[in-house]
Amino acid sequence: xxxxxxxxxxxxxxxxxxxxxxxxxxxxxxxxxxxxxxxxxxxxxxxxxxxxxxxxxxxxxxxxxxxxxxxxxxxxxxxxxxxxxxxxxxxxxxxxxxxxxxxxxxxxxxxxxxxxxxxxxxxxxxxxxxxxxxxxxxxxxxxxxxxxxxxxxxxxxxxxxxxxxxxxxxxxxxxxxxxxxxxxxxxxxxxxxxxxxxxxxxxxxxxxxxxxxxxxxxxxxxxxxxxxxxxxxxxxxxxxxxxxxxxxxxxxxxxxxxxxxxxxxxxxxxxxxxxxxxxxxxxxxxxxxxxxxxxxxxxxxxxxxxxxxxxxxxxxxxxxxxxxxxxxxxxxxxxxxxxxxxxxxxxxxxxxxxxxxxxxxxxxxxxxxxxxxxxxxxxxxxxxxxxxxxxxxxxxxxxxxxxxxxxxxxxxxxxxxxxxx
Numbered sequence: 140x141x142x143x144x145x146x147x148x149x150x151x152x153x154x155x156x157x158x159x160x161x162x163x164x165x166x167x168x169x170x171x172x173x174x175x176x177x178x179x180x181x182x183x184x185x186x187x188x189x190x191x192x193x194x195x196x197x198x199x200x201x202x203x204x205x206x207x208x209x210x211x212x213x214x215x216x217x218x219x220x221x222x223x224x225x226x227x228x229x230x231x232x233x234x235x236x237x238x239x240x241x242x243x244x245x246x247x248x249x250x251x252x253x254x255x256x257x258x259x260x261x262x263x264x265x266x267x268x269x270x271x272x273x274x275x276x277x278x279x280x281x282x283x284x285x286x287x288x289x290x291x292x293x294x295x296x297x298x299x300x301x302x303x304x305x306x307x308x309x310x311x312x313x314x315x316x317x318x319x320x321x322x323x324x325x326x327x328x329x330x331x332x333x334x335x336x337x338x339x340x341x342x343x344x345x346x347x348x349x350x351x352x353x354x355x356x357x358x359x360x361x362x363x364x365x366x367x368x369x370x371x372x373x374x375x376x377x378x379x380x381x382x383x384x385x386x387x388x389x390x391x392x393x394x395x396x397x398x399x400x401x402x403x404x405x406x407x408x409x410x411x412x413x414x415x416x417x418x419x420x421x422x423x424x425x426x427x428x429x430x431x432x433x434x435x436x437x438x439x440x441x442x443x444x445x446x447x448x449x450x451x452x453x454x455x456x457x458x459x460x461x462x463x464x465x466x467x468x469x470x471x472x473x474x475x476x477x478x479x480x481x482x483x484x485x486x487x488x489x490x491x492x493x494x495x496x497x498x499x500x501x502x503x504x505x506x507x508x509x510x511x512x513x514x515x516x517x518x519x520x521x522x523x524x525x526x527x528x529x530x531x532x533x534x535x536x537x538x539x540x541x542x543x544x545x546x547x548x549x550x551x552x553x554x555x556x557x558x559x560x
Contacts, residue, residue, distance in 0.1 A: 157184045157220050159282040162212040163194060171202055181212060181415075187280040197415060226274040229554035234260045234286055235319035238312035240305055245458065246475040247484055256284040257306045259292040261318050261533070263553035264541035271557045289318060289533055296329035297521050299337035301459060304329065308472050318533055328525035330466075335512040338463030342456040343501055349453060350498045358384055359406060366428040374421045378403055453497045454487035460504050467511035 157163065161184045169176045182194040185201050192209065193201040211220065241255035242248040266273040277286040287295065287303070295303040306312060307326040314320040358381060365380060366372055381399035382392070389395035407424040410416045416423035461480055466472045476484055486492050540549040548554065 156187060156206070156224050156280040157192060157209065157211065158223060158278065158280070159184055159186065161220065163192075163209040164212050165194070165196075165204060165208060166210055167204070167208045169202060169204070171199065174199075176202065184209075222274070223278060224280075225557075227277050227279065230260055230262070230266075230274070230277055231286075232548045232552075232554075233263065234258050235289065235316035236292075236306065236312065236314055236322055238306050238309050240302075240309060240311070242488075244305075244309050244311055244474055245484075246477065246481060247454075247458075247488065253283055257302065258284075258286040259289050259306070259319065259322060260286045261289050261316070261537060261549065263549045263556070264537050265553060265556040267537070269556060270559050273556075289322070290530060292322065293526050293530055296326075297523065297526055299329070299331065299333040299521070301338050301341070304334075304472075305474065309474050318536065321529060321532065325525055325529045328522035328529075331518045331521045332467065332512055332515050333520065334463050334466055334517070335508065338459045338466075339505075339508045339512075342459040342463075343505065346453065346456050346494075346498045346501050349456075350494050362403065362406065363428045366425050370425055370429045372425075374400065374403060450488050450490040450492075453492075453494055454484045457487060457497060457501055458484055460501055460508060464504065464508045464511045467508070467515040467517060470516055 163182055163184060165178055165180045168178050180196055182196040185193040185195045191203055191205040193203055195201050237256060237258040240257045242252045243254055260277060262273050275288045275291045292303060314323055365377060378396050378400040382395040407421060408419050411419035416427045487497055544551045
């Protein structure tokens with residue numbers, strides 16, 4: 140049973156696809172089992188499916204809606220979705236490089252694993268010569284396919300960005316155009332001992348952050364229980380109690396209380412963003428707790444934090460440390476995990492290893508990572524001159540194809556460039 144409210148039809152006139160993670164408001168009622176979900180609920184797009192979208196609603200789970208039954212909640216999200224949709228439709232034909240990445244490239248996939256595609260595309264000359272800023276990213280509706288413009292691909296590779304270097308070196312990579320072949324021929328110019336920071340140290344910092352967030356998240360239900368039992372508690376009083384409970388060490392009591400207060404502010408900001416409390420403040424959090432508000436474990440900190448705390452992220456960060464160590468030591472990357480390392484990563488991915496243990500394991504690998512960097516034969520910095528020459532060559536070809544109207548998406552079949560509004 141569905142009931143469409145009146146007066147909303149003109150608010151979202153361009154029913155474009157919604158990016159993964161978009162906050163939306165439901166425009167219809169929905170029955171889920173015996174439970175009636177009123178229109179006006181706030182959720183986040185989890186995935187595109189069967190011509191519609193699964194929307195994650197806190198305390199309910201994933202519920203399917205058609206595009207017409209959803210309204211982007213934040214100002215600008217609809218315009219972004221329309222632009223992204225138009226760019227994908229126009230420029231997907233302009234890809235020059237593609238690779239299957241993620242767990243399927245790492246030897247860590249199972250029957251439920253997605254197939255993730257990453258690549259690079261070349262903007263037609265007409266898209267680069269006007270007032271309209273062209274898109275530098277293309278992303279599919281479900282987020283499983285991501286492409287960067289060639290210039291952005293080069294810039295990211297010069298920074299030793301892990302995702303970009305994976306695209307260039309993973310065995311599944313394939314050039315679909317001459318420009319893609321040039322990128323692959325130049326890829327060694329981007330490799331240097333900067334891998335140590337962008338892969339290894341980055342992973343360690345992220346794991347430490349995940350672990351600290353997980354420690355605090357363990358106490359969120361306790362916080363709600365305190366406020367429910369004692370509505371007169373102030374923000375400072377709750378922060379003081381939380382600081383005493385938290386296992387995270389701080390140099391001083393004042394710093395411990397400040398960290399706890401920061402978490403509490405994150406907590407009620409997340410509840411506000413999800414539409415569960417009236418305003419982004421502690422008073423609204425107290426009202427939520429004292430009126431019987433219930434949030435299921437895993438939902439309190441919002442979708443972003445839930446993804447950050449996932450075992451999937453933890454195992455990928457540990458994988459980056461192993462990959463960086465091997466690459467620094469041998470000068471060549473090995474993306475597919477094997478043997479004991481593979482089994483360990485699968486255990487972490489399956490949630491069978493606590494985050495604290497993953498962090499300790501990562502920290503124990505630091506001496507090996509540092510030794511690999513110190514003994515590495517890789518250059519200390521990427522070859523910026525080679526990257527410069529490559530980009531010049533690409534831009535010359537881009538212009539030549541346009542002026543000569545060669546056959547293909549950069550010449551006689553180039554998509555029309557957007558014009559200023």
